[in-house]
Amino acid sequence: MTTDTVEKAVSKTLLLDGRKITISGIAKGSGMICPNMATMLSFIATDADVDAAFLQQCLSDAVEDSFNAITVDGDTSTNDACVLIATGKAGNKALDSNSAGAATFVAELNALCLHLAQAIVRDAEGATKFVTVSVAQAQSKAEAKKVAYTIAHSPLVKTALFASDPNWGRILAAVGRAGVEQLDIAGVNIFLGDVCIVRNGGVDSDYTEEQGQRVMNRHEINITVELSRGSESATIWTSDLSHEYVRINSEYRS
Amino acid sequence: MTTDTVEKAVSKTLLLDGRKITISGIAKGSGMICPNMATMLSFIATDADVDAAFLQQCLSDAVEDSFNAITVDGDTSTNDACVLIATGKAGNKALDSNSAGAATFVAELNALCLHLAQAIVRDAEGATKFVTVSVAQAQSKAEAKKVAYTIAHSPLVKTALFASDPNWGRILAAVGRAGVEQLDIAGVNIFLGDVCIVRNGGVDSDYTEEQGQRVMNRHEINITVELSRGSESATIWTSDLSHEYVRINSEYRS
Numbered sequence: 362m363t364t365d366t367v368e369k370a371v372s373k374t375l376l377l378d379g380r381k382i383t384i385s386g387i388a389k390g391s392g393m394i395c396p397n398m399a400t401m402l403s404f405i406a407t408d409a410d411v412d413a414a415f416l417q418q419c420l421s422d423a424v425e426d427s428f429n430a431i432t433v434d435g436d437t438s439t440n441d442a443c444v445l446i447a448t449g450k451a452g453n454k455a456l457d458s459n460s461a462g463a464a465t466f467v468a469e470l471n472a473l474c475l476h477l478a479q480a481i482v483r484d485a486e487g488a489t490k491f492v493t494v495s496v497a498q499a500q501s502k503a504e505a506k507k508v509a510y511t512i513a514h515s516p517l518v519k520t521a522l523f524a525s526d527p528n529w530g531r532i533l534a535a536v537g538r539a540g541v542e543q544l545d546i547a548g549v550n551i552f553l554g555d556v557c558i559v560r561n562g563g564v565d566s567d568y569t570e571e572q573g574q575r576v577m578n579r580h581e582i583n584i585t586v587e588l589s590r591g592s593e594s595a596t597i598w599t600s601d602l603s604h605e606y607v608r609i610n611s612e613y614r615s
Numbered sequence: 616m617t618t619d620t621v622e623k624a625v626s627k628t629l630l631l632d633g634r635k636i637t638i639s640g641i642a643k644g645s646g647m648i649c650p651n652m653a654t655m656l657s658f659i660a661t662d663a664d665v666d667a668a669f670l671q672q673c674l675s676d677a678v679e680d681s682f683n684a685i686t687v688d689g690d691t692s693t694n695d696a697c698v699l700i701a702t703g704k705a706g707n708k709a710l711d712s713n714s715a716g717a718a719t720f721v722a723e724l725n726a727l728c729l730h731l732a733q734a735i736v737r738d739a740e741g742a743t744k745f746v747t748v749s750v751a752q753a754q755s756k757a758e759a760k761k762v763a764y765t766i767a768h769s770p771l772v773k774t775a776l777f778a779s780d781p782n783w784g785r786i787l788a789a790v791g792r793a794g795v796e797q798l799d800i801a802g803v804n805i806f807l808g809d810v811c812i813v814r815n816g817g818v819d820s821d822y823t824e825e826q827g828q829r830v831m832n833r834h835e836i837n838i839t840v841e842l843s844r845g846s847e848s849a850t851i852w853t854s855d856l857s858h859e860y861v862r863i864n865s866e867y868r869s
């Protein structure tokens with residue numbers, strides 16, 4: 362059985378050595394999604410000629426900030442896979458990290474992976490919201506990702522998103538329990554879209570619930586957290602927790 | 616607003632120095648429950664005379680395997696608290712770790728804490744199941760708890776429990792992604808109640824879905840996992856993920 366409901370496919374083209382290069386990818390998945398490259402499946406192919414070691418490095422890097430930066434339910438699957446095939450049929454000079462076209466190839470590959478990864482979240486089981494969680498001013502990227510995933514996995518945050526409820530307390534509570542050592546709550550700022558809801562650990566003095574409600578009513582919502590601890594950041598993408606998610610995963614045999 | 620629906624209170628009595636001692640406790644909480652003694656509240660009082668340092672040690676130990684071993688939704692609250700007060704009014708000789716009655720006092724306190732902690736899970740928001748997750752043969756208690764919490768927090772396991780669905784694959788997948796280093800899947804056994812569903816990492820050859828279904832239809836369900844890695848174990852208590860949980864947490868303002 363599959364619960365995929367939309368096509369997840371994208372192509373990118375670029376020029377290398379005067380040759381038109383195509384990179385195409387497809388993906389599947391909408392539940393049991395918290396990839397750690399191990400049910401999500403993605404297959405990407407290009408006609409470019411690319412050095413094998415460089416190709417692997419490009420894919421590993423691209424996956425880190427795309428497929429490995431999405432979560433629907435936190436349930437990492439047993440068999441996530443992302444495969445990248447380069448046929449060399451385009452006839453370009455074999456690409457490696459020193460090639461003039463390397464940066465362009467990497468940029469297009471990264472954009473393609475991000476498109477497919479976000480497509481999985483847009484098709485998340487039962488989802489009514491597409492949510493971007495960005496955590497900035499962390500001491501490390503791992504710390505930023507940990508805070509972002511704690512917010513993204515919180516059933517209380519996810520049900521608030523489903524309800525279009527600007528419940529800043531649930532977001533702030535998730536930041537607090539994320540396991541950041543010696544977090545100074547006075548340094549925490551939280552934004553819903555462009556609206557500051559929490560400033561220096563407390564409700565922003567200019568915040569009104571109407572402002573938060575306006576952002577929460579949207580289908581696409583950005584949550585941004587600043588930790589005031591460093592200069593590292595991470596962004597992940599997730600969905601809300603709806604009645605439909607519970608129905609799909611409790612009645613899937615019916 | 617509170618979503619507590621049942622009384623969470625218990626008393627224990629014991630004899631110390633010929634004196635009748637009473638320990639009474641109350642608790643509140645049903646959502647945002649994954650205590651790490653920091654919204655769950657519990658107040659316990661005894662009329663025993665107890666040395667302060669010993670009393671603190673007794674409470675810390677009791678909490679570890681009771682309040683700190685339950686989860687409803689994985690959302691650790693910002694202000695869990697468990698307070699134990701000893702008035703000394705019973706007139707017993709002040710109790711410390713060397714007292715003859717220490718073991719009895721500790722046993723009754725532990726039983727009281729476990730009763731209150733389980734009462735919170737029985738009243739979990741939207742819950743239809745009371746689930747005990749035991750993990751045995753781990754290298755450390757922390758490892759056993761990590762595996763148990765990964766199972767208990769999995770939305771796929773929790774929706775399968777809501778559906779009374781003996782989906783052993785979701786439980787096994789949660790064990791696999793729990794982050795145990797060098798886990799040998801061939802050593803993993805999983806039991807639903809007294810029914811072995813997974814033996815040596817695969818479906819048990821004697822298992823039939825009717826057997827699993829019989830256990831899953833119950834209101835109280837035990838999930839036991841053996842890891843074949845060591846001799847440490849841990850038990851935690853949790854609930855299922857139902858439409859009612861989503862309703863309570865998305866419509867709480869209505």
